[in-house]
Amino acid sequence: MRPTPTVRAQAAALALLSILIFSVVARSAELPILPGTTTTASATSIVGKVIVIDPGHGGEDPGFLATDTVREKDIVLAIGLQLRRLLEEAGAIVVMTRESDEDLASEEEDRLGARKASDLRRRAEVSNRVGADAFISIHANAINSPRWYGAQTFYDPRKGERDALLAAAVQQVFVEMTDTTRRPLRRQNIYLMEAVEAPAVTVEVGFLSNPRERELLSTGQYQRRVAWAMLKSLLEWFASDTIGVTGSGPN
Numbered sequence: 002m003r004p005t006p007t008v009r010a011q012a013a014a015l016a017l018l019s020i021l022i023f024s025v026v027a028r029s030a031e032l033p034i035l036p037g038t039t040t041t042a043s044a045t046s047i048v049g050k051v052i053v054i055d056p057g058h059g060g061e062d063p064g065f066l067a068t069d070t071v072r073e074k075d076i077v078l079a080i081g082l083q084l085r086r087l088l089e090e091a092g093a094i095v096v097m098t099r100e101s102d103e104d105l106a107s108e109e110e111d112r113l114g115a116r117k118a119s120d121l122r123r124r125a126e127v128s129n130r131v132g133a134d135a136f137i138s139i140h141a142n143a144i145n146s147p148r149w150y151g152a153q154t155f156y157d158p159r160k161g162e163r164d165a166l167l168a169a170a171v172q173q174v175f176v177e178m179t180d181t182t183r184r185p186l187r188r189q190n191i192y193l194m195e196a197v198e199a200p201a202v203t204v205e206v207g208f209l210s211n212p213r214e215r216e217l218l219s220t221g222q223y224q225r226r227v228a229w230a231m232l233k234s235l236l237e238w239f240a241s242d243t244i245g246v247t248g249s250g251p252n
């Protein structure tokens with residue numbers, strides 16, 4: 002059974018709806034493709050949910066270096082900060098694993114191998130400590146060929162159906178809002194996906210090894226579109242996620 006909404010929740014929902022409508026209208030000039038299909042039901046489903054945004058890498062770990070100035074760690078942080086703003090406007094509670102150019106390793110972890118392990122462990126701890134409802138890790142892909150392009154979502158199938166459905170929701174919106182035709186990918190043994198208790202996905206937002214996608218991902222406008230895609234998919238996933246509402250299911 003869903004709990005009966007309180008008057009306060011209804012007021013919050015109305016406020017949220019007007020914010021969303023305003024946001025869509027206000028940004029229509031700068032966003033060619035808009036999440037215009039957002040419904041009242043999906044808009045209210047995210048109010049009060051705790052969402053952890055994990056921009057990958059940071060500090061000494063730049064991630065993929067496309068050029069001296071185009072670095073994975075900067076692009077994923079910019080997208081993460083855009084997403085935080087959108088989610089907070091929608092009424093969600095957002096926790097960032099990092100909000101500046103730093104990693105989460107402890108000072109003693111100087112050897113790079115140990116440093117990376119400590120960094121990832123702490124990212125998972127952030128999520129588990131706040132009891133996240135969803136965890137979204139943001140990365141950018143790179144491969145030894147300029148031809149590959151397109152955002153892709155990864156999840157650990159052993160964690161359960163909610164993770165799979167979250168990955169499917171995210172990928173579906175990326176197919177609608179960007180030119181990717183990829184499908185969500187199951188991948189086991191990703192430490193972070195396993196260690197995070199909440200439903201978790203890693204979104205590789207595109208290939209920095211592809212010149213066109215690298216160009217797009219370097220612009221604020223495309224970074225906003227990627228953040229919009231993540232917002233829309235989270236709204237849709239929370240709206241359809243009955244297990245999270247009742248708290249009675251696995252995972």
Ligand SMILES: [Zn+2]
Nearest residue numbers: 057064140141
């Ligand atoms: Zn990465």
